[in-house]
Amino acid sequence: AQTVTQSQPEMSVQEAETVTLSCTYDTSESDYYLFWYKQPPSRQMILVIRQEAYKQQNATENRFSVNFQKAAKSFSLKISDSQLGDAAMYFCAYRSPTYNNNDMRFGAGTRLTVKP
């Protein structure tokens, strides 16, 4: 089964600075999908960004971008111009394209603190 590893339980960043959250995964599949979800104190899981493995171009959503390194099985999230509202738990997730397996595998999460 695929596994997702987030090696940074906690990270902190100064407001307006840039921070990168790490994620690695283990898979034997060549095509798959990767996601970053944000979980603020309200507990609501919110999609931040997603990447399809067959696309070489890194996904970008406003201040959020990813560095997708397929050979290294790495999927890091970069947050630019950090804001106080970015403080949350961030989860990396992997989804297989296999038709009968619709399970999204999550990492353990990284808690991001933003300092004013």
Added chain:
Amino acid sequence: NAGVTQTPKFRILKIGQSMTLQCTQDMNHNYMYWYRQDPGMGLKLIYYSVGAGITDKGEVPNGYNVSRSTTEDFPLRLELAAPSQTSVYFCASSYTRRGSAEAFFGQGTRLTVV
């Protein structure tokens, strides 16, 4: 647009009691999921459903049951609650089985079994 609604938000159960966690979505999604989130861990899939009348086990189904009588509702039943079921439970839904499809989550239910 309410999205995915879970009730209750908090609950304390005694060992051996039973309860149902409710989940409703108003997006007409066929696919619905139940996850649990333990401290320091990612979400783990308990059960999922691909449409009304069709459910299947996920990674950690023991101690739980589900049903899907309508597209909108996907309740999770805990029988004989145990301390190991203390967790935060999330219901989610998605429109399609395509791998890039976004899953929409409810706000979670924090359950404590004492």
